[in-house]
Amino acid sequence: MWIPTEHEKYGVVIAGFRGTVPHGLSLEIGDTVQILEKCDGWYRGFALKNPNVKGIFPSNYIHLKNACVKNKGQFEMVIPTEDSVITEMTSTLRDWGTMWKQLYVRNEGDLFHRLWHIMNEILDLRRQVLVGHLTHDRMKDVKRHITARLDWGNEQLGLDLVPRKEYAMVDPEEISITELYRLMEHRHRKKDTPVPASSHHLFVQMKSLMCSNLGEELEVIFSLFDSKENRPISERFFLRLNRNGLPKCPEKPERHCSLFVDLGSSELRKDIYITVHIIRIGRMGAGEKKNACNVQYRRPFGCAVLSIADLLAGDSKDDLVLKVYMCNTESDWYQIHENIIKKLNARYNLTGSNAGLAVSLQLLHGDIEQIRREYTSRFTHGVSITRKLGFSNIIMPGEMRNDLYITVERGEFEKGGKSVARNVEVTMHVVDSSGQILKDFISFGSGEPPASEYHSFVLYHNNGPRWAELLKLPIPVDKFRGAHIRCEFRHCSTKEKGEKKLFGFSFVPLMQENGRTLPDGTHELIVHKCEENTNLQDSGRYLKLPFSKGISLGNNSQAVKTTKESFWITSFLCSTKLTQNGDMLDLLKWRTHPDKIAGCLSKLKEIDGSEIVKFLQDTLDTLFGILDENSQKYGSKVFDCLVHIINLLQDSKFHHFKPVMDTYIESHFAGALAYRDLIKVLKWHIDRVTEVELHEHIQEVLKAQEYIFKYIVQSRRLFSIATGGQNEEEFRCCIQELLMSVRFFLSQESKGASALSQLQAVFLSSFPSVYSELLKLFDVREVANLVHDALGSLPTVMHGDESLQAVKLQSIGKTVESHLYTNPDSRCILLPVVLHHLHMHLQEQKDLIMCARILSNIFCLIKKNSSEKSVLEEIDVIVNSLLDILLRTILEITSRPQPSGSALRLQFQDVTGEFVSCLLSLLRQMTDRHYQQLLDSFNTKEDLRDFLLQIFTVFRILIRPEMFPKDWTVMRLVANNVIITTVLYLSDALRKNFLNENFDYKIWDSYFFLAVIFINQLCLQLEMFTPSKKKKVLEKYGDMRVTMGCEIFSMWQNLGEHKLHFIPALIGPFLEVTLIPQPDLRNVMIPIFHDMMDWEQRRSGNFKQVEAKLIDKLDSLMSEGKGDETYRELFNSIIPLFGPYPSLLKKIERETWRESGVSLIATVTRLMERLLDYRDCMKMGEVDGKKIGCTVSLLNFYKTELNKEEMYIRYIHKLYDLHLKAQNFTEAAYTLLLYDELLEWSDRPLREFLNYPMQTEWQRKECLHLTIIQNFDRGKCWENGIILCRKIAEQYESYYDYRNLSKMRMMEASLYDKIMDQQRLEPEFFRVGFYGKKFPFFLRNKEFVCRGHDYERLEAFQQRMLNEFPHAIAMQHANQPDETIFQAEAQYLQIYAVTPIPENQEVLQRDGIPDNIKSFYKVNHIWRFRYDRPFHKGTKDKENEFKSLWVERTTLILVQSLPGISRWFEVEKREVVEMSPLENAIEVLENKNQQLRTLISQCQTRQMQNINPLTMCLNGVIDAAVNGGVARYQEAFFIKEYILNHPEDGEKITRLRELMLEQAQILEFGLAVHEKVVPQDMRPLHKKLVDQFFVMKSSLGIQEFSSCVQASPVHFPNGSPRVCRNSMPVSMSPDAARVIPRRSPLSYPAVNRYSSSSLSSQASAEVSNITGQSESSDEVFNMQPSPSTSSLSSTHSASPNVTSSAPSSARASPLLSDKHKHSRENSCLSPRERPCSAIYPTPSETSQRMLFNHTGDGALPRSDSNLPGPDKAVNTTPSSWSLDSGKEARNTSESGKLISPPVPPRPAQTASPARHIASVSPSPAGRSPMKGSVQSFTPSPVEYHSSGLISNSPALSGSYSSGISSLSRCSTSETSGFESQGSEPAVTVPSYSVSEEPVRKESKTPPPYSVYERTLKRPVPLPHSLSIPPATDPPALPPKPQLVRPNNLENSSRRTEQVPRPRPLPRKVSQL
Secondary structure, eight states: OOEEOSSOOEEEEOSOBOOOSTTBOOBOTTOEEEEEEEETTEEEEEETTOTTOEEEEEGGGEEEOOEEEESOSTTOEEEEOSOHHHHHHHHHHHHHHHHHHHHHHTTOHHHHHHHHHHHHHHHHHHHHHHHTOOOHHHHHHHHHHHHHHHHHHHHHTTOOOOOEETTEEOOTTTSOHHHHHHHHHHHHHHHHSOOOOSEEEEEEEEEEEEOTTOOSEEEEEEEEEETTTTEEOBOOEEEEEOTTSSBSOTTOGGGTEEEEEEEEGGGOSTTEEEEEEEEEEEOSSTTOOGGGOOOOEEEEEEEEEEETHHHHHHSEEEEEEEOOEEESSGGGGGGHHHHHHTTOGGGEEESOTTOEEEEEEEEEESOHHHHHHHTHHHHHHOOEEEOBSSOOSSOOTTOOOEEEEEEEEEEEOOOOSOSSOOOEEEEEEEEOTTSOBOTTOBBSOTTSOOBSEEEOOOOTTOSSOEEEEEEEEOOOGGGTTTOEEEEEEEEEOOSTTOOEEEEEEEEEESBOTTSOBOOSEEEEEEOEEOOTTOOOSOHHHHHTSOOBSSSOOTTOOSOOOOOSOEEEEEEEEEESSOOOOHHHHHHHTTTTOGGGHHHHHHHGGGSOHHHHHHTHHHHHHHHHHHHHHOHHHHHHHHHHHHHHHHHHTTSTTTGGGHHHHHHIIIIIOOOTTHHHHHHHHHHHHHHTTTOGGGHHHHHHHHHTHHHHHHHHHHHHHHHHHHHTSTTHHHHHHHHHHHHHHHHHHHHOOOSSSOHHHHHHHHHHHHGGGGHHHHHTTSOHHHHHHHHHHHHHTSOOOSSSOHHHHHHHHHHHHHHHHSHHHHSHHHHHHHHHHHHHHHHHHHHHTOSHHHHHHHHHHHHHTSOTTOOOHHHHHHHHHHHHHHHHHHHHHHHHHHHSOOOSSHHHHHHHHHHHHHHHHHHHHHHHHOOHHHHHHHHHTOSSHHHHHHHHHHHHHHHHHHHSGGGSOTTOHHHHHHHHHHHHHHHHHHHHHHHHHSSGGGOOHHHHHHHHHHHHHHHTOGGGOGGGSOHHHHHHHHHHHOOHHHHHHHHHHHHHHHHGGGGGGGTTTTHHHHHHHHTSOOHHHHHHHTHHHHHHHHHHHHHHSSOHHHHHHHHHHHHHHHHTTTTGGGHHHHHHHHTTTTTTOHHHHHHHHHSTTHHHHHHHHHHHHHHHHHHHHHHHHHTSSSOOHHHHHHHHHHHHIIIIIIOOHHHHHHHHHHHHHHHHHTTOHHHHHHHHHHHHTTOOSSOOEEOOBTTBOSEEHHHHHHHHHHHHHHHHHHTTOHHHHHHHHHHHHHHHHHTTOHHHHHHHHHHHHHHHHHHHHSOOOOOOEEEEEEESTTSOTTTTTEEEEEEOOTTOOHHHHHHHHHHHSTTOEEOOOOSOOOHHHHTOSSOEEEEEEEEEEOSOHHHHHOTTSOHHHHHHHHHSSEEEEEEEEEEEOSSOOSSOGGGSEEEEEEEEEEEEEESSSSSEEEEEEEEEEEEOHHHHHHHHHHHHHHHHHHHHHHHHTTOOSOOHHHHHHHHHHHTOTTTOTHHHHHHHHSSHHHHHHOGGGHHHHHHHHHHHHHHHHHHHHHHHHHHHHOOGGGHHHHHHHHHHHHHHHHHHTOOOOHHHHHTOTTOOTTOOTTTTSSOOOGGGOSSOOOOOOOOOSSOOOHHHHHOOOOSSOOOOSOOOOOOOOOOOOGGGGTSOOOTTOOTTTOTTOSSSSOOOOSOOOSSOOOOOOGGGOOOOOOOOOOTTTSOOOTTOOOGGGHHHHHTBOOOEEOOOOOSOTTSOGGGGSOOOOOOTTOOOSSHHHHHHHHTTOOOOOSSOOOOOSSOOTTOOEEOOOOOOOOOOTTTOOOOOOOOOHHHHHHOTTTTTOOOOOOOOOOOOOOOSOOOOOOOSSOOOOOOOOOOOOOOOOTTOHHHHHHOOOOOSOOOOOSSOSSOOOOOTTTSOOOOOSOOSSOOOOOOOBOOSSTTTTSOOOOOOOOOOOOOSGGGO
8 A cells, every 4th residue: 555655755766677577667766755654665756856747666766865954745845954065966966977978979078977977076075075074174164165066067168157155055045145146246246357466476396407517406586576676586595516517316396396485466576586596515617627636616617598578478387498597707606697687698608508497487366275175186296485685574472483593795815825715605603692503503595404514605806705695594582582693704715625714703792781683684703813723602702892893793892903804794584582673672671761651652663664563462451551651751652652653563464463453352351540641632632633733643533443442341341340430421422422522523524635535534444343333332223323323424425536436335334334233222323324324325326336235234134024024114214215216227227338447347236136136126125015005105197107117127238138147047036026026916907097088008018028028038038048947947936927918808808999109019029928839928919919909800801910920020039040959849839839729710700801811820820830940950050052042931931921121132142142151153143133023123212221322222222233244253153244234335335335335345254264164164063852740941842953062073062951850750762651651740851863954955955055155055055854764665675675574754843043143943743754765766876876976077177185085975875885776676676576566666676777877977977087097006807896886787778978978067178177067967867857946045034023922932834845955975984873873864975875763863765656746825914913134135136136036047058069069958956046937937936935045145336148047847758868968068267257146056065064044944946856858949148238228227235135034924024123225316326237137937027116114113112
């Protein structure tokens, strides 16, 4: 039976449990569980990480922990009773664990590893805390380390800042908001602005001395030197090196490492140097022989210096090598370092080129204890401490020092009978009073232990040696008295014995008889002569002698004998116990000299402060002793001395001695009567504040008032204890009188910064420190009243002295912080006066920082939910006094511009934050009664209205993201809780006072605006939080968004008919609220939309305003990234935005306007889908197809469905930017054209928009044209750029702007050059299917064709797509997927290559056009793509598989042509046809013949550098080893059985036979060409090919081919490549010639202009059937075939046989039978439906174009006399400039189709009279290639170059380079190519002179591109912005002549009339 648990409530999982039993709960190790019930070894409960799932689990898997339970029962909450730091650690590590793994996934390796180390450290520290064996101090230290690491990790991971108090998290509900703010701000500051360290330390480690001439031991001495003051500032660090230059004791780090401590910030400057002096220990001369002398001397060696400034930048220098300079002249040794610093290096030599001193230096910051903690290893291993000379900047009271520093300066000695100067060595001893040498009291430096004697270094032959060596004598105080220093002088002989002969000595006592120590300074000592054997052990014998020259030291009265020899030393005492000051000694011994008391007291002020603080207690005892003895005589002077000493302790140097004085007062002070004199003298001074001459002295007294009061109070207490409380009333009266004087003094008003105001400021600054003293003697209320009166007496004038006002506030601040204010009894007395002063300052907006601090302290004392009567009364007072002014202050400071300096900005933010926290504290403390009183206090509705507007505005400011740092979530949640509580109170006032006749729009609008931004705050979006954080927030505050949403709904319902005021203004804000993925919030908010729609319908009868506002707001919300982080939830819930809420739809369905309502909802939903897709894609880092496709989808939606022109243009530019970023320059140009099309060449002014300045429409269109041309140029789409060049050139011409016209013509010419000179790559095209529900909306279950990048093949493209969609699965087949794939919750990608079907076959099939031009048409303006799948029908013949090999051909028709505004477009229609084996064979042969022609032509014209492609192709056809070649076709289709079974294929069999014969002709001619160019080493192969060719001919039954070969279409007898310029080979088709309706070779397809729709727009009409087209595939030998290539449809194969079965990626196009061919109808959309192209002509120019239809074909006599007569006439297919008679031609003419040349032609000035164009009529009969061979002709080169029409004729291309393609659709009537017909007489047509006047008048340069729509029925009326205006005015330049061609159709005799240019429909674009 399950029993509820009593004690087992909380535990941790210690073993994983899978939960496989019924009702089992799956648990992982480390999960925490809450236990509800237990039964037989099982628990029932839930894991805290997922409290909604409950289940059972074994009890032995759980480790129970102590916990306390709140709210026992169903909703009980369990709180662990462990240390709060442990709880925080556990929860934080859990949160980190998940995020840590994400770091690995995101490849943030550095942070991943650092966090791992920190987590391990925290776990180790956690174990230490849990074990519980730590001392209190150690526990504190561990917790400090833990919290520091937790804060670091939270900051790195972007988590919230945790407020802490003594290392434990605080509950924001348990403390006041001002205190919470301070805790947060303190931690934030600690994190952001490290406090600069005041003390610094230099770590020095000696590594080695690198020098070539070592061999002796060395001493190295480091010290710090101030070059500005020319003195050392530190003691010395002394270490010894061995003969190798390494430290002598490497095992003792303290011997070679030192820390120079206590450097102040002022000493970190560039003129502080590290000086290194090196002394060698050895022979006198460095080069002396070893046996010369055995005695070792200290001798100078070298010096090095380094400025400390070098360390300031990096703080550490490892392995630094200092240059060591040697001293040439030893007499300069004492100043060698100064000379090196002064750059006087020329005096010294370097010790060697690579020599130097290797050291390691590091600058450390902080106090010494902190350094010890941070660098424990250094201190553990040992490091010597080198102090500063003298005391540090701050003297600590407990510091004990008694160091005497002696500098051995110099000596002056006589020769002593020697011929040369002496080598003097000084030996120093410290001798005590008994004559014994003191052991180990001479310190050379910090690295070496002290010694008993000192030997100076020896300067060679120098009677005036200068040593300047510093020594420290740390002699204890007890041995100081009577001790002296003795210096002995010896001459060091350089002879073999190396004797040291004593010749004199000096001495100096350390203390005089009167107790004064040796004064600081330089002393000249007498050198007493003596002999070597003189006994100096008996010091008594020489101590009576004089020791110093000049001023006599001590009482030695003996006369000083004149002597020339002297010895100088400098002494400096650093002692806390001894003094050198006689005045100080006199004062301390005042009883022995009573007559000197007055003088001693006067001289006290002149004594150095360090001397006074050393003897602080003794001095104070002396002063109060004198006061007790004779207060009348010395009272005033003692008072002045006391004031001087008190003020001395205010100095930062002696600040730490204040506790010494406090201790003295508490424990040692004994002046029980002193208080009377002190009060009397203090009052005397205060009463005389108006006397100017005493001001300075009074100021000193007032500064010292704190300690004066302390002495007064302590003295009174001592008196009371001694007398039992006598004279109490008298004392009270004295104090009252004193404070009366104070009040009078404070109440004095002064104008400006007078001396009086200075005194008031001084008094106020120290007055609050007196309170605590008064409380020792008086009652709290008494003291409070005294203080109240004193503060109340302050003048209220605010325009007085500014500094006084500031000090006044500081005094009030200290009052609030004092112990007096914390007592509730005194607080109620002091609060009114404090608030009074605060109110005045806030009203004037002065001293806001101090005001904020005072207010914060006031609120810190008021605890939350305190129901004490006193607290409620305080809140009353504060609300009445400060609420209004507080709101105004916040409004004022937040509206100011923020200061620029970082320090000022921080200060500004602090002030704002503090005031905000004060306001929040006040509002949180207010109860119902307070709110009611507040609202009732307003006299008029106007006052209430102003207050509500004010507080709503302040709340909006508080909600701003910048109000608090981003990681202050705790503070934000508290603030929001207060705001929503206050709003609930105030909304009631709003309803009561501002509805119905009192309705006020402004205040209601402010209310709704506040509510909406409140709900939308980032810190309230719980969906973004971790589960644990979300749980905590919900437990503490609930979901505040829902609460506010309910309030909005309630207030909206109260509005009634006033709702109309807020429609449509509130639609956007409310929609923003519905975007939040909170179901309850949506349930509340969405019904408001019905209400809005209903009221809008009543008012205006439609939803136009609602719809417009919704759409605008949706886009701006998405562009702001609303809900980015919760995209998935939003996506799933917003699609059925109104679906889950049937109440709304039901309501709409019941309305009369339901249709428009449902339509509106559907539109908004679809827009949301696209916007969400767009936002999701934009989050990606790199530009990819997804981003571009999504932008195109949205752009189309705005254009076609919403007609939002401004949004449409915005997204055009966003798409343009994406293309530029991805370097899709062609697509960028097409995109910008969409905007260009909306503009006209007019002078309308346009406003500033996006990046465009204010300008005219003409200027903007010009700017766009130039940008588009630039992008077409960069994208190598030069043909398109040429059109725009012409367009803009016409504008320049019409304005007579010849300068720009010239530039434009030059630009156009450069584009022509680029077409001919530069290489272009032909891209591959790929069909991509996106299947599955996981794809974005705009891709889902759709197929697209994509234009690949340069050099991108199928594998690379596939990989790119899989990278873009990493979760997608690649499908391995090309079959159409079934429904299960469509509906799958996954992503499937189906990718294969497809072959483009060029629209403009005419250009590609015409000979003579360079490949550079043809390559453009192969891959641009492509609507249709195909791929083939071979399969076998029926029984497969193993002998000849061609009999049953069918091909399934799929043609994909796109919604727009490629390239266009995107690299990919959606497939609009699929057409699938099956090609029979015979049709397949025909196509393979046609393709192969075309390929052979191209290769032969290239080889003939020397275009081909390498003939290998031709050789391989010939070999592949002639020697078809794999599949047997054409012989297999003969076996399959020419046998009788096949002909009988397939009578309908008669024509096709004939066609196949003709193609075989044609191939034979081509091969024969090809072999002839090949023979001429084949290299010698390939001759055998050529011979083999010729032999095999004759075998092949015989198999075809061909015996004689002479005439055929002569008439071969590829036979160029004169070697000219342009023979077939105007004619196509007869052998191409068995049918009669057909008219090919021409279209522009660039044919800016209309659809791209008319509709910007790409991926999702639907096609508007049916597509015609597929018809075959021939296409060149000459790139076969230059490009690798795709892996899925089919040899049936690909010219990549050298053999015509079928080998593969995958979709084709090859370039060949199919040719179907004639019955499948027809012309597609041509028409266009209206301008309203689709914007027209900026680069197309209007239909009005049709008449000009139709003039060029010719009826004849030029025929020149053949130069070859071998041809038979009838063959000398040339029969050709229709020329590129003729429209023949026939149905197709008529259709073309009637529909107004424009005929244009392939590349925009420039007509020649004269036409060749020899050029004729033949018209041929159709002949249905097929013919044999033997009977109707076409004779080619060759025009002269002159004719060719002079004919503008022919120069750009299209031809078959051999190039595979491609640049750009067009996006739009052209007419797609297709044929199998140009088909020639039988011999007919040629009709000669005369050419017209281009200079004729009529032509000049009628014609302009024909716009080069035709504009068609494929399927619609009517011509396009283009806007005049896109059309060429009719030539009504004379042109600016002479008119351009044109060739006029008569038409042989029924309209040949008339010209089409000019069509007037239609005006475009009105547009909104004029503002853009």
